[in-house]
Amino acid sequence: MEMTLAKTPENRQVLFFTILLLLWKSCADAIIYSIPEETESGYLVANLAKDLGLRVGELAIRGARIHYKGNKELLQLDAETGNLFLKEKPDREVLCRATEPCVLHFQIILENPVQFFQTELQLTDINDHSPEFPDRKMLLKIPESAQPGTTFPLKAAQDPDIGSNAVQNYTVSPNLHFHVVTLSRSDGRKYPELVLDRALDREEQPELTLILTALDGGAPPRSGTTEVHIEVVDINDNAPQFIQSLYEVQILENSPLDALVATVSARDLDAGIYGKVAYSLFQDDGISQPFVIDEITGEIRLKGALDFEATPYYNMEIVATDPGGFSGKCTVVIQVVDVNDNAPKLTISSLNSSIPENAPETVVAVFSVSDPDSGENGRMVCSIQNELPFLLKSTFENYYTLVTEGTLDRESKAEYNITISVTDLGTPRLTTQHTITVQVSDINDNAPTFTRTSYTMFIRENNSPALHIGTISATDSDAGSNAHITYSLLPPHDPQLTLTSLVSINEDNGQLFALRALDYEALRAFEFHVRATDRGSPALSSQALVLVVVLDDNDNEPFVLYPLQNSSAPCKELVPRAAEAGYLVTKVVAVDRDSGQNAWLSFQLLKATEPGLFSVWAHNGEVRTTRLLSERDAPKHRLLLVVKDNGDPPRSASVTLHVLLVDGFSQPYLPLSEVVQDPAQEGDDALTLYLVIALASVSSLFLISVLLFVGMKLCKRARSPSLGVCSVPEGHFPGHLVDVSGTGTLSQSYQYEVCLSGDSGTGEFKFLKPMISNLMVQDPEREVKESPHCRDSFVFS
Numbered sequence: 001m002e003m004t005l006a007k008t009p010e011n012r013q014v015l016f017f018t019i020l021l022l023l024w025k026s027c028a029d030a031i032i033y034s035i036p037e038e039t040e041s042g043y044l045v046a047n048l049a050k051d052l053g054l055r056v057g058e059l060a061i062r063g064a065r066i067h068y069k070g071n072k073e074l075l076q077l078d079a080e081t082g083n084l085f086l087k088e089k090p091d092r093e094v095l096c097r098a099t100e101p102c103v104l105h106f107q108i109i110l111e112n113p114v115q116f117f118q119t120e121l122q123l124t125d126i127n128d129h130s131p132e133f134p135d136r137k138m139l140l141k142i143p144e145s146a147q148p149g150t151t152f153p154l155k156a157a158q159d160p161d162i163g164s165n166a167v168q169n170y171t172v173s174p175n176l177h178f179h180v181v182t183l184s185r186s187d188g189r190k191y192p193e194l195v196l197d198r199a200l201d202r203e204e205q206p207e208l209t210l211i212l213t214a215l216d217g218g219a220p221p222r223s224g225t226t227e228v229h230i231e232v233v234d235i236n237d238n239a240p241q242f243i244q245s246l247y248e249v250q251i252l253e254n255s256p257l258d259a260l261v262a263t264v265s266a267r268d269l270d271a272g273i274y275g276k277v278a279y280s281l282f283q284d285d286g287i288s289q290p291f292v293i294d295e296i297t298g299e300i301r302l303k304g305a306l307d308f309e310a311t312p313y314y315n316m317e318i319v320a321t322d323p324g325g326f327s328g329k330c331t332v333v334i335q336v337v338d339v340n341d342n343a344p345k346l347t348i349s350s351l352n353s354s355i356p357e358n359a360p361e362t363v364v365a366v367f368s369v370s371d372p373d374s375g376e377n378g379r380m381v382c383s384i385q386n387e388l389p390f391l392l393k394s395t396f397e398n399y400y401t402l403v404t405e406g407t408l409d410r411e412s413k414a415e416y417n418i419t420i421s422v423t424d425l426g427t428p429r430l431t432t433q434h435t436i437t438v439q440v441s442d443i444n445d446n447a448p449t450f451t452r453t454s455y456t457m458f459i460r461e462n463n464s465p466a467l468h469i470g471t472i473s474a475t476d477s478d479a480g481s482n483a484h485i486t487y488s489l490l491p492p493h494d495p496q497l498t499l500t501s502l503v504s505i506n507e508d509n510g511q512l513f514a515l516r517a518l519d520y521e522a523l524r525a526f527e528f529h530v531r532a533t534d535r536g537s538p539a540l541s542s543q544a545l546v547l548v549v550v551l552d553d554n555d556n557e558p559f560v561l562y563p564l565q566n567s568s569a570p571c572k573e574l575v576p577r578a579a580e581a582g583y584l585v586t587k588v589v590a591v592d593r594d595s596g597q598n599a600w601l602s603f604q605l606l607k608a609t610e611p612g613l614f615s616v617w618a619h620n621g622e623v624r625t626t627r628l629l630s631e632r633d634a635p636k637h638r639l640l641l642v643v644k645d646n647g648d649p650p651r652s653a654s655v656t657l658h659v660l661l662v663d664g665f666s667q668p669y670l671p672l673s674e675v676v677q678d679p680a681q682e683g684d685d686a687l688t689l690y691l692v693i694a695l696a697s698v699s700s701l702f703l704i705s706v707l708l709f710v711g712m713k714l715c716k717r718a719r720s721p722s723l724g725v726c727s728v729p730e731g732h733f734p735g736h737l738v739d740v741s742g743t744g745t746l747s748q749s750y751q752y753e754v755c756l757s758g759d760s761g762t763g764e765f766k767f768l769k770p771m772i773s774n775l776m777v778q779d780p781e782r783e784v785k786e787s788p789h790c791r792d793s794f795v796f797s
């Protein structure tokens, strides 16, 4: 009945009165008032006087008071009016807690007469509290193995309100795994339970958080929330699984012990202890494998030496086990990589280290190469230095021959160091080297070579015998006896040259010696060939020309040709007294068999009967008067001249000249007739003869005209001149050279012509040219006899 509450306070009040009246009438024992909790103080609960059926003021007269019986003094009575007011705001949850209904008992006591009225104040609940969870967070651990439908109780939310204002319903935030059911306890309080809809998987979602909401039944409803944190508890539901089912690794065969080969890794999705895996080898084949695996880290390491040549690869199975007994397997294929750890080997099977230089392609060495490595590491390449005249030839697999490329030349290189390099193609490349020394043996293929093609040697005449003239020398680029040279003289081309009596040669060192004293005047030069021969087999030789030039010594004194000195009847020169100063008395002619400076003659007047009357020209031997002659001058004069050559030391000859001063010439001496009358002496050469004749006639004409001229002059000057006689040697002195006639000097051209006519034109001039170019072995006697005039003309020129 008390639940029928009006909507507004006024209505409510009216309704209350009605109810209270009814209550009071039906149950006379107690007056019950009901008000909602949290009503403001001063609220008029009821008019007590009216409810008790008393008059207005009677309450005051009778001293009415309220006895609360230990309850909270909530009410205040206005005794005059009988109105009962609310003294303070009541809170049901404080006054009654969970007691329902919440009734506060008190008594109205009246005196005179004493009267008690039992009164009750009932507080009705309003929804003034929200549900509240004891914790802001709830933690829930649920194993992942929990089956769907499993329920998990949750703490209920508190709501001090009661009845429908208390918690009515629980909800949970939307999620895949849970829903919540609201259950009632025996006392009617609601509590939530979490129901698993779908199995949990820790590996997928290890934890989740739900928002649990509690709703009360008030209008409007109030709510409270809390977080439900769910941890999914792992179970060993996963086997270890390798990341790769097949590991392929390569390892160098020379890897050190304990080298890391590979690291395998298995995953167990389980957490905690179930997620821990242990690795081990699964040794199914009998081979003891040189590897160990670390149980915890899965590192496979090398524990023994590898040899590619023995085991090129390994196949291992590895298991990973978790403590729950689940396991997984993987395969590790380990390939041993060949390492180029063996250098090639070279084996010489035959070697001929001495090769004759003229041998054609010759095998020097035969060798084989080997390398225990495999693949590229075992493939080899052979080479020698590029610049050598040798070739490597591959005969068959890994067998090689070293041959010469062709003939060798010991003279350019006598020894070869051939380095054979064998390199394999591995990484890194390994090389073996072997050096072969090849000696090239000598063959006599080089003739001795003279240092010069011709030698010119000079020797002064009158040398002492066995004088060393010079040395010839030849070299031979061969070796040993092939280079041992002996020297020899070759027979001269000129059969008249008795070479063996002139020179000798030292056959070992090529020194040339003169065997006897040489005479320049007899032999001016000679040439011969020398030969150098080696001792090879067959011997080779070469020749050179040796020219020996004899140098002149001043070993001949001048020889006076005119005037003859040994004649019994000495020649007398006639000089007319009328001769002018400078009159050519005569010309002294002398020769010297030496040559050059040694034959360069000069004339000097040494002594005279009357000094100062005659002079001699130093260079041409012309004797002339120096002044006019006078009657007082003695008719006979003797002059002593000396002819000196220019040698060192000079040699000289003296000439005695007799001069006769005459008063005049009756007949000049004409030597021309002699020349004309004696043509046989000139030889058979007709041309020369004609030339001489022509010259003689020209000379005669010239002489005649000169004489005529002189004669005319003499006729003018003097009286009849007397003619002297000069004895001229018969036929020995060619008178056409010396002018004995009047006036004097012969012209140069005239002298040359005489010279050319007197000889065949060879001789001194040419000999003075470089001797080497025009070497002639001349007959010295013939030359001296035939060309005194040339010599003279050279002297005078």
Ligand SMILES: *[C@@H]1O[C@H](CO)[C@@H](O)[C@H](O)[C@H]1NC(C)=O
Pocket (backbone or CB within 6 Å): 168, 169, 170, 171
């Ligand atoms: C509780 O709340 C849910 C969702 O709001 C609703 O479906 C359900 O009927 C309510 N239960 C009660 C007993 O009111």
Ligand SMILES: *[C@@H]1O[C@H](CO)[C@@H](O)[C@H](O)[C@H]1NC(C)=O
Pocket (backbone or CB within 6 Å): 351, 352, 353, 354, 355, 356, 359, 362
């Ligand atoms: C080396 O070769 C040369 C020429 O081919 C030969 O004369 C000689 O006997 C060989 N020597 C050896 C030791 O084989």
Ligand SMILES: *[C@@H]1O[C@H](CO)[C@@H](O)[C@H](O)[C@H]1NC(C)=O
Pocket (backbone or CB within 6 Å): 415, 416, 417, 437
């Ligand atoms: C060859 O080698 C030897 C020894 O090393 C050395 O004495 C010689 O001079 C070398 N010959 C040449 C031509 O290099």
Ligand SMILES: *[C@@H]1O[C@H](CO)[C@@H](O)[C@H](O)[C@H]1NC(C)=O
Pocket (backbone or CB within 6 Å): 564, 566, 567, 568
């Ligand atoms: C004079 O000398 C020349 C040359 O030497 C000679 O031919 C001649 O016979 C000599 N005369 C006398 C008389 O001795």
